Amino acid sequence: MAAQPYGLVAVFDTAPAVYHAAETVRDAGYKCWDCITPFPIHGLDRAMGLGRSKVPRISLVGGVLGFTTGMSMIWFTNAYDYPLIVGGKPYFSPMFAFPVSYELTILFTAFATIGGMFLLNRLPMHYHPVLKSDHIVRGLDDKFLVVIEARDPKFNLAATRALLEKAGGREITELEA
Amino acid sequence: MSHAAESAHDAPAILREVNPPALPRATLVENNRSFGWITDKICGIIEGKTPTWWWVCFVVACFVASFTVAGITYLVATGVGVWGHANPVNWAWDIVNFVFWIGIGHAGTLISAILCLLRQKWRTSINRAAEAMTIFAVVCAAIFPVFHVGRVWFAWYLFPIPNSNYIWQNFRSPLEWDVFAVSTYGTVSVLFWYVGLLPDLAILRDRFTAAGNRMRGWLYGFFAMGWRGSNRHWSNYEMAYLILAGISTPLVLSVHTIVSFDFAVSLIPGWHTTIFPPYFVAGAIFSGFGMVLTLMLPLRAIYRLEDLITQYHIDCMCKITLATGTIVGYAYGMEFFIAWYGANPYEGFAFINRAFGHYAWAYWIMISCNVITPQFFWFKKVRENTTLVWVLSIFVNVGMWFERFVIIVTSLARDFLPSSWGYYSPSIVEIFTFFGTFGVFSVLFLLFIRFLPVMPMAELKAVMPQADPHGSGDAGHGTSGRSH
Numbered sequence: 001m002a003a004q005p006y007g008l009v010a011v012f013d014t015a016p017a018v019y020h021a022a023e024t025v026r027d028a029g030y031k032c033w034d035c036i037t038p039f040p041i042h043g044l045d046r047a048m049g050l051g052r053s054k055v056p057r058i059s060l061v062g063g064v065l066g067f068t069t070g071m072s073m074i075w076f077t078n079a080y081d082y083p084l085i086v087g088g089k090p091y092f093s094p095m096f097a098f099p100v101s102y103e104l105t106i107l108f109t110a111f112a113t114i115g116g117m118f119l120l121n122r123l124p125m126h127y128h129p130v131l132k133s134d135h136i137v138r139g140l141d142d143k144f145l146v147v148i149e150a151r152d153p154k155f156n157l158a159a160t161r162a163l164l165e166k167a168g169g170r171e172i173t174e175l176e177a
Numbered sequence: 178m179s180h181a182a183e184s185a186h187d188a189p190a191i192l193r194e195v196n197p198p199a200l201p202r203a204t205l206v207e208n209n210r211s212f213g214w215i216t217d218k219i220c221g222i223i224e225g226k227t228p229t230w231w232w233v234c235f236v237v238a239c240f241v242a243s244f245t246v247a248g249i250t251y252l253v254a255t256g257v258g259v260w261g262h263a264n265p266v267n268w269a270w271d272i273v274n275f276v277f278w279i280g281i282g283h284a285g286t287l288i289s290a291i292l293c294l295l296r297q298k299w300r301t302s303i304n305r306a307a308e309a310m311t312i313f314a315v316v317c318a319a320i321f322p323v324f325h326v327g328r329v330w331f332a333w334y335l336f337p338i339p340n341s342n343y344i345w346q347n348f349r350s351p352l353e354w355d356v357f358a359v360s361t362y363g364t365v366s367v368l369f370w371y372v373g374l375l376p377d378l379a380i381l382r383d384r385f386t387a388a389g390n391r392m393r394g395w396l397y398g399f400f401a402m403g404w405r406g407s408n409r410h411w412s413n414y415e416m417a418y419l420i421l422a423g424i425s426t427p428l429v430l431s432v433h434t435i436v437s438f439d440f441a442v443s444l445i446p447g448w449h450t451t452i453f454p455p456y457f458v459a460g461a462i463f464s465g466f467g468m469v470l471t472l473m474l475p476l477r478a479i480y481r482l483e484d485l486i487t488q489y490h491i492d493c494m495c496k497i498t499l500a501t502g503t504i505v506g507y508a509y510g511m512e513f514f515i516a517w518y519g520a521n522p523y524e525g526f527a528f529i530n531r532a533f534g535h536y537a538w539a540y541w542i543m544i545s546c547n548v549i550t551p552q553f554f555w556f557k558k559v560r561e562n563t564t565l566v567w568v569l570s571i572f573v574n575v576g577m578w579f580e581r582f583v584i585i586v587t588s589l590a591r592d593f594l595p596s597s598w599g600y601y602s603p604s605i606v607e608i609f610t611f612f613g614t615f616g617v618f619s620v621l622f623l624l625f626i627r628f629l630p631v632m633p634m635a636e637l638k639a640v641m642p643q644a645d646p647h648g649s650g651d652a653g654h655g656t657s658g659r660s661h
Contacts, residue, residue, distance in 0.1 A: 014643065015643060015644055015646045016645075016646050016647065018646075019647075022408075034407045034408060034409055036405060036406045036407060036408070037408055038212060038216075038376075038380075038634075038635060038638055039376075039411075039635040039638040039639040039644060040415050040635075040639060041411075041644065042639075042644075042645070042646065043646055044646065045408070045412050048408060048409075050408070050409065052416075053415070053416035053417075054413075055413050055416040055417050055420065059417075059420050059424075073337060077337055077345035077346065077348070078345060078347070078349075081345065082345055084344070084345065086347055086349050087349075089349060096348060096349045097348060099351075099354040099357070099358070099431070099438075100348055100353070100354055100357045102431060103354075103357040103358050103361040103428075104357065106361055106365060106424045106425075106427065106428045107361040107365065109420070110365045110368050110369075111368070113420045113421055114368050114417060114421075116413075116417065117413050117416075117417035120413045121407075121409070121410045121413050123402045123404065123410070124402035124403050125402075125403040126398065126399075126402075126403040127403070128403060128405055130405050130407075131403065131405055136383055136406075139406055140380045140383060141212065141216045141380065142211060142212035142213040142216065142638075
């Protein structure tokens with residue numbers, strides 16, 4: 001391969017193995033790297049040195065937006081734009097507006113949560129060097145991969161390969177960019 | 178994140194002295210299967226040749242579904258008068274069927290959301306199919322109120338869309354609340370289901386592409402959104418899943434609460450009771466678990482999924498059915514007590530009339546199916562007999578349909594004025610429409626088991642002992658590695 005590879009990929013057989021490998025790579029000071037696992041492994045975030053997910057912030061915005069949308073929509077329609085007289089009741093009260101606003105809170109939170117998850121994960125991304133790798137089929141099935149990207153400042157083909165070998169990785173191969 | 182190895186590490190010293198017994202944990206995947214086995218097993222259902230039984234069921238289901246199409250076509254072409262509704266019973270089978278189907282959906286959300294929050298790991302093998310059931314049940318439920326509006330081409334009046342009359346919906350009405358509750362419920366259920374499917378669609382994408390089936394690889398790939406199992410993605414994914422579970426829990430409780438408001442906010446004797454919201458929610462979960470058992474037991478037998486849906490899973494489902502069925506039984510009793518204790522003669526009459534009036538036959542079917550049937554689940558012998566469990570689950574489904582019939586029809590047929598009393602029976606059009614919804618549901622469910630993974634593979638793998646990054650049990654760090 002003449003061009004600079006995207007990175008190096010190593011295969012691990014068990015969850016404990018990839019967990020310890022992640023700790024090794026984290027401690028070696030790498031920043032642009034990833035673990036590919038068929039399921040979320042508990043504690044791997046910490047082993048990789050990842051912070052807490054930021055999805056909840058987006059969800060909160062969605063929830064607040066949903067509740068205010070519900071309340072203001074009901075006030076606008078029933079009390080402002082076309083005041084509706086029903087049984088001599090007030091045109092607007094937060095009491096009767098609550099159930100609909102409650103449902104809209106949940107609806108908007110759900111959309112914000114999922115939208116936020118896609119946004120933070122930069123998905124959809126149908127093309128990715130990892131997806132071209134032959135290992136990806138096993139990486140979603142029963143193997144665990146560690147990918148270290150070439151754009152990491154600490155990346156050095158020989159040294160990184162040695163690190164992955166030391167961590168117990170097998171079938172270490174270069175990923176085409 | 179607290180795992181055996183970790184917590185033993187920083188456990189207070191007292192724990193070592195008192196030496197708490199290690200509680201046995203039920204195995205969720207039997208026969209010590211590997212991760213690869215799960216992938217092959219679940220994907221194999223989709224990748225294999227379409228079985229003959231599937232085609233037979235599919236054709237039968239399509240035929241049954243055509244009854245709904247026929248019933249609705251006739252209704253739209255003629256008018257809502259072709260149903261058996263007449264004063265005083267202006268709500269009958271349509272609303273009965275609506276509440277029945279919506280209630281069935283609730284078990285799916287309970288399994289996917291509430292059991293997720295309660296960390297009930299056994300939910301993993303049934304949650305995908307149960308969520309599918311929820312969505313399809315909401316589809317069936319939506320048919321009834323939409324066509325009950327009469328001129329269905331005006332159904333969009335239910336939503337606050339500006340129209341030439343310049344008048345808006347009345348948001349004081351529980352019926353309007355219901356529009357928002359049910360449409361939110363349907364939407365969030367689909368989103369929740371889709372998020373759960375994402376990693377599994379990625380597996381199918383890669384397997385079909387590897388097998389050279391580019392068309393299906395592309396199709397699954399399109400919906401997999403480029404999922405690649407990255408742990409940076411899993412981190413956000415798990416958080417999103419947790420939040421969805423967190424918001425679906427109040428959602429599912431609110432939906433049936435609002436459905437019960439349709440009745441409880443009115444003044445009709447037998448409807449105007451404060452017990453309705455919790456009673457309806459318990460009933461919904463009861464009926465939903467009945468339906469989950471009805472669907473999962475044949476699925477387990479046909480696809481030989483005994484290692485994934487173990488006896489422990491069946492026990493759990495039976496026990497929830499028993500608990501919610503008993504709550505429902507308590508509510509039936511409490512309604513009678515309050516009718517007597519409240520000293521309202523109309524209320525008292527409504528309940529005496531339910532049990533001993535013209536519709537007593539429906540009442541006693543309801544009592545025997547809903548209160549007596551689940552009591553069999555106290556016995557281990559019963560829970561271990563899957564055929565018997567399946568038969569009992571059918572009784573639960575029947576009983577819960579009759580519950581809604583009893584509540585809605587008996588109260589309306591005997592309201593305040595004896596001069597307006599009546600007796601309701603369904604017309605053939607209603608029977609066709611309702612019968613057909615079972616076909617609609619089956620068609621959708623059959624398509625689901627043919628084209629989508631019936632179990633969440635990623636979640637199943639995550640609850641297996643091999644998934645523990647600290648090694649399982651006493652094995653210690655890294656010593657429990659295993660291969661195929």
